[in-house]
Amino acid sequence: MLNNNGRVVMISGANRGIGLAIARNLYKAGYSLSLGSRSIDSLKGIIENSTEDRIINCYFDANDKSSHKNWVIDTVNKFSKIDCLINNAGIVESVSVDDEEDNEEALDRMWAVNVKAPLSLTRLTLPYLKKSGSGRVINVASLAGKAVYGSSVGYSMTKFAAVALSHATRHGGWDYGVRCTALCPGYVATDMTSEVESVPIDNMISPTDLAELVKTVISLSNSASVAELIVNCKPDIIA
Ligand SMILES: NC(=O)c1ccc[n+]([C@@H]2O[C@H](COP(=O)([O-])OP(=O)(O)OC[C@H]3O[C@@H](n4cnc5c(N)ncnc54)[C@H](OP(=O)(O)O)[C@@H]3O)[C@@H](O)[C@H]2O)c1
Numbered sequence: 001m002l003n004n005n006g007r008v009v010m011i012s013g014a015n016r017g018i019g020l021a022i023a024r025n026l027y028k029a030g031y032s033l034s035l036g037s038r039s040i041d042s043l044k045g046i047i048e049n050s051t052e053d054r055i056i057n058c059y060f061d062a063n064d065k066s067s068h069k070n071w072v073i074d075t076v077n078k079f080s081k082i083d084c085l086i087n088n089a090g091i092v093e094s095v096s097v098d099d100e101e102d103n104e105e106a107l108d109r110m111w112a113v114n115v116k117a118p119l120s121l122t123r124l125t126l127p128y129l130k131k132s133g134s135g136r137v138i139n140v141a142s143l144a145g146k147a148v149y150g151s152s153v154g155y156s157m158t159k160f161a162a163v164a165l166s167h168a169t170r171h172g173g174w175d176y177g178v179r180c181t182a183l184c185p186g187y188v189a190t191d192m193t194s195e196v197e198s199v200p201i202d203n204m205i206s207p208t209d210l211a212e213l214v215k216t217v218i219s220l221s222n223s224a225s226v227a228e229l230i231v232n233c234k235p236d237i238i239a
Helices: 017-028 065-079 104-132 154-176 207-219
Strands: 008-012 032-037 055-059 084-087 136-140 179-185 228-231
Touching: 008 017, 008 065, 008 104, 017 032, 017 207, 032 065, 055 065, 065 104, 084 104, 104 136, 104 154, 136 154, 136 207, 154 179, 179 207, 207 228
Parallel strands: 008 032, 008 084, 032 055, 084 136, 136 179, 179 228
Antiparallel strands: none
């Protein structure tokens, strides 16, 4: 196991949902955090009893490429290193093969946030992750990145791509100690699933359980790497 103390983690979409649960848990475990959100105000005070020496709140908008670069620069200026990147920010919109209206714009929006921004952040942080010798990347993909449900296709396409990005990141960083995991949860109780009726909220995965898994995965030694982590609230493996 690695020693967490002083290791620096960047988390996108850290202001709410799964990202916030991960941030709170990693702070408690001794990590230093660089939190990314498109609203810096929404990050203020979200980590209870935190001290400024261990946290920086940064502007990150998946759709604003200059913010990706500036976030990395600000993180390195503050902490002089990056040990871990958590690509968590994501959106879901409805795009099905049997849609009557063309909704390519919705698909483009999901590609930008769920795939292109994680790739951009991975490229920008990779030199620092390699330098760490035990760099870690978690891509918050989805069970929708492992299986397709009905004719709904857009979100799944982007999450399959996020899993592909994870596998490529493993290859790209492996010889330098970088390890990447595609986290693939089913329904998680966050704002994203607030309108889901098929699974009661109490039966959904808790963001704090996912945060605990992330903490474990990123603290494993270089020789114990989890490529994909499938987490379900149903008996099926990927349904
Ligand atoms: N909830 C589930 O059932 C579930 C299951 C599997 C995978 N996931 C994945 O888990 C990740 C987190 O989702 P969640 O459930 O925590 O959803 P959430 O509560 O809706 O949070 C989404 C996060 O992404 C951020 N975000 C969205 N668009 C952004 C943009 N253009 N630039 C920067 N940040 C942006 C949001 O920021 P704002 O507050 O500014 O909107 C928010 O912090 C996503 O990748 C999602 O696809 C969720």
